Amino acid sequence: MATVMTVRGPVEADQLGVTLPHEHVFLDLTREYRGNGLLNDAALAESELRAYADAGGRTLVDVTTTGLQGDPAGLRTMSERTGLHVLRGAGFYRKAYYPAYVDELPTDAVADLIVREIEEGTDGVRAGIIGEIGCDKVMTGVEERVFRAAARAHRRTGLTITTHAARWPVGGLQLDLLVEEGVDPRRVVIGHCDMVPDHDYHLALARRGAWIQFDTVQGVNEHDTRCRLDWLRSLADAGFLEQVLLSQDVCLRSDYAAMGGPGYAYVVTTFAERLEAVGFDDAAVRTLLVDNPRRMLTGE
Secondary structure: OOEEOOEEEEEEHHHOOOEEEOOOOOOOOOHHHHHHHHOHHHHHHHHHHHHHOOOOOEEEEEHHHHHHHHHHHHHHHHHHOOEEEEEEEEEEEOOOOOOHHHHHHHHHHHHHHHHHHHOOOOOEEEEEEEEEOOOOOOOOOOHHHHHHHHHHHHHHHHOOOOEOOOOOOOHHHHHHHHOOOOOOOOHEEEEOOOOOOOOHHHHHHOOOEEEEEEOOOOOOOHHHHHHHHHHHHHHHHHHOOOEEEEEEEEEOHHHHHHHHOOOOOHHHHHHHHHHHHOOOOHHHHHHHHHHHHHHHHHHH
């Protein structure tokens, strides 16, 4: 049986269970969201994570990369206290958050830093996935180098790459770069697909073999949620159910259930019920919540 690297060490893949593939526990987005973008309350984080565990959640992938001020040791503590398996991401988020030294290093040196997080870790906490790495509407030169570095780190370690492609249909370009560097599209997760209201974009990425990640499934209103359900139904009907991942990207204080947001449990409670209401049976829901994340992480 394949294993994945969690913040407490390797875990056999068949033990992962219900998995959220794109979340954050500790991070700092205050340059864009002021106080709402600071997740640093350990007691509150533990309470929110326990609600997910109580709802049947077993694993969470924290994609907080360098520049977002994550806390690897804190993740290990959360995992110990809640019993959840937690994976952490390696790499660099996007240009606005890069440490200054990233722009001073050649591509292979950036790849070395990513590999170090995977093989050695920080505070003894090793990464189990590469990313999230991303860009906005236009990919800058330094972001391209980070993507190429991530691809080279993948080739050295075998870990899946997960991206940030919010609001703009930049996932195709991201996939182009990674494939050019020798990455199999089946080992690439294009993130935030559901934030791009263009279903042809979702289908095009799926046809290329990449993972289609709907990681803000709660939307901001009922219209958004309904669109996501319709797109998911279409992807399943087109034969792409086994390439879809679901999460809700908790990254702001307002995303916490305690603050009126979806919390980490939303996907496995409310959204799972919505999936069933539009025709997804128990086997399909299990595929989305258990089987697909496991296969994404292991490459099986």
